[in-house]
Amino acid sequence: MPLTTIFDIAGSAMSAQSLRLNTTASNLANVNTISGDAATAYRSRQPLFRVAEGGDAGSTGVRVEGIVESTAQPTVLHLPDHPQADADGNVFMSNVNVVEEMVNMIAASRAYQDSVEVAKVSKELLLRTLSLGQ
Amino acid sequence: MPTKLDGVFAGHERALAVNRQRLELLASNLAHAETPGYKARDLDFQSAMQAAGNRPVTLASTRQGHIGTADNLRPAAAMYRVPDQPSSDGNTVDSNREKTAFAEASARYQATLTFLNQRIKGLKLAITGSR
Numbered sequence: 001m002p003l004t005t006i007f008d009i010a011g012s013a014m015s016a017q018s019l020r021l022n023t024t025a026s027n028l029a030n031v032n033t034i035s036g037d038a039a040t041a042y043r044s045r046q047p048l049f050r051v052a053e054g055g056d057a058g059s060t061g062v063r064v065e066g067i068v069e070s071t072a073q074p075t076v077l078h079l080p081d082h083p084q085a086d087a088d089g090n091v092f093m094s095n096v097n098v099v100e101e102m103v104n105m106i107a108a109s110r111a112y113q114d115s116v117e118v119a120k121v122s123k124e125l126l127l128r129t130l131s132l133g134q
Numbered sequence: 135m136p137t138k139l140d141g142v143f144a145g146h147e148r149a150l151a152v153n154r155q156r157l158e159l160l161a162s163n164l165a166h167a168e169t170p171g172y173k174a175r176d177l178d179f180q181s182a183m184q185a186a187g188n189r190p191v192t193l194a195s196t197r198q199g200h201i202g203t204a205d206n207l208r209p210a211a212a213m214y215r216v217p218d219q220p221s222s223d224g225n226t227v228d229s230n231r232e233k234t235a236f237a238e239a240s241a242r243y244q245a246t247l248t249f250l251n252q253r254i255k256g257l258k259l260a261i262t263g264s265r
Contacts, residue, residue, distance in 0.1 A: 005158055006157060006158055006161045009158070009161045009162050009165050010161055010164075010165060012165065013164070013165030013166070016165075017168070020168075049166075049168060049169040049170070050169065051166065051169060051171075051172055059155075059158040059159050059161065059162035060162055060166075061162070061165060062165050062166060062169060107168060108168070110229075111164075111167050111168050111229075114164050114167065114229060114233065115164065115165060117233075118161045118164055118165075118236065121236070121237075121240050122157065122161065124240075125157070125240060125243055125244065125247075128244065128247050129150075129247060132247060132250055132251060132254070133250075133251065133254040
């Protein structure tokens with residue numbers, strides 16, 4: 001059980017949160033993406049976090065189990081003049097909820113900052129332990 | 135051969151081990167601040183120290199010449215935290231609480247390091263004389 005376990009834990013949390021920031025960026029970038037049919041419309045993507053197995057003494061890192069697409073229906077717009085409109089004159093806009101994504105972004109960046117702080121403090125403690133007795 | 139040197143660190147090495155395990159648990163709690171269903175865990179420092187202190191300071195050995203892990207440096211039992219405000223996804227991490235606990239544990243760890251350093255300095259002085 002080395003002190004470096006904390007770096008693994010904080011590192012896994014940082015990579016999980018940065019993946020969440022990536023999906024949020026992708027969702028926000030595609031908020032106005034339009035598609036010609038409902039099946040191919042952009043759907044908001046969300047990562048699934050789980051507890052990683054195999055940690056000793058109860059401390060474990062974060063594992064990203066996968067990325068799921070939101071099942072919400074895409075917004076239907078009636079734009080008969082749109083080049084991508086279907087036979088009924090409808091286009092399908094992404095189902096991204098901008099407010100949800102902003103909240104996600106703030107939560108992810110706060111969690112990322114916490115992990116950075118944990119890693120920083122652990123590094124200081126490790127260095128002080130190494131210089132014990134000098 | 136037991137010598138007077140056994141008691142030099144006066145349990146501070148146990149305090150370091152318990153604090154390190156606590157820091158790990160708190161880091162894990164903070165890492166899982168957004169994981170659904172994660173239950174926050176912590177150590178009771180006092181009872182972990184007492185549990186460690188009740189055992190004699192010996193190396194566990196199964197054969198002659200073996201050097202094993204000291205029994206009192208084994209991990210203590212972690213307990214689930216009672217949440218103040220459990221969230222609907224089953225997560226019981228309160229990151230403010232965890233951050234303050236992490237700060238406290240790191241201060242304790244540094245205090246223990248300072249005590250150890252002073253003790254080592256004192257020993258060195260005793261060995262080398264007043265130089």
